Amino acid sequence: MTGCKDWAVIDPLLAAGRLPRLAEAAMRGAILHALARRSTRTAIDDALLRFENAVVGNLGAGVRPALLFTERDRIVRELRTFARSPLAARLGALHASQWLAIGRAAAPFDLIVRSRSGARYALLLRRMPSDGRRLELLRRVRHALKSKRTPLEGVLLYDFVCGRAKLLLDEPDADGVYRHLRAS
Numbered sequence: 001m002t003g004c005k006d007w008a009v010i011d012p013l014l015a016a017g018r019l020p021r022l023a024e025a026a027m028r029g030a031i032l033h034a035l036a037r038r039s040t041r042t043a044i045d046d047a048l049l050r051f052e053n054a055v056v057g058n059l060g061a062g063v064r065p066a067l068l069f070t071e072r073d074r075i076v077r078e079l080r081t082f083a084r085s086p087l088a089a090r091l092g093a094l095h096a097s098q099w100l101a102i103g104r105a106a107a108p109f110d111l112i113v114r115s116r117s118g119a120r121y122a123l124l125l126r127r128m129p130s131d132g133r134r135l136e137l138l139r140r141v142r143h144a145l146k147s148k149r150t151p152l153e154g155v156l157l158y159d160f161v162c163g164r165a166k167l168l169l170d171e172p173d174a175d176g177v178y179r180h181l182r183a184s
Contacts, residue, residue, distance in 0.1 A: 018058065018059060019055070019059075019063065019067060019068070019071045020071065020127060022051060022054040022055060022058065022059075023047075023051050023071050023074065023075050024125075024126065024127050024160065025050075025054065026047045026048075026050035026051035026054060026075065027047045027051075027075060027078065027079055027082075027125065027160065028110055028125045029046075029047070029050050030043045030044070030046040030047035030050055030079070031043055031047075031079075031082065031110075031125060032102055032103050032110060032111065033046060034046065035091055035092070035102070035111070036102055036103075038092070040083055040088065040092065043079055043083065044075070044076055044079045044080070044083075047075050047079055048072060048075060048076070051071070051072065051075060055068065078127075078160040078161070078163070081160075081163035082125075082158070082160065082163065085158075085163060085164075085165070087156070087158060087165045091111075091113075091123075094113055097114075098113050098114045098115070098116075099111075099112075099113055100112040100113060100114055100120065106122065108144045109122035109123060109124055109144070109155065110122075110123050110124055110125050111123040112152070119153040120151065120152050120153060121152060121153055121154050121155065121156060122145070122152050122154075122155045122156070123155070123156045123158065124141060124155060124156070124157045124158065125158050125160065126157065126158070126159065126160065127159070127160045127161050128157075128159040128160075128161055128162070130161075138157075138168070141155055141157060141168060142168060145168065153169070154167050154168060154169040155167070155168045156168075
């Protein structure tokens, strides 16, 4: 049992445990691709295709169809919520000169943008767990915020599960920075 395909043959439920991570990666990739093209019309279709390709490539045919369809419905629901969010509208309204980095160039973040006043913010698109893993993820985000070479005023963490963005700040004067962000 060296590869992921061996898991799929032996236990479909173990393979299905990877479905949420594959779906999250597919949604992030589709959103970033749609934002880079300045067209969010096909983001849902793109995410579903990315998800199906990832499932076939990583897990093979060992996943139960009911689990696959449940995850596909969840992708559609979460991407529709994101597309209707104020964050999606604000990201779509940014000028090309305000995009500093996207995708791998923005690692460990998904996107780095500049506000109208020149402040730099990073964006993370994630499904936030509801258990103790949430604290570990927030700790890693705060660590990445402090250790990034590019000075950032904050990180917007968009949670696919609840459909909201949360601003994480590295500065003690958080209220002033948040006002600054809202003004842009």
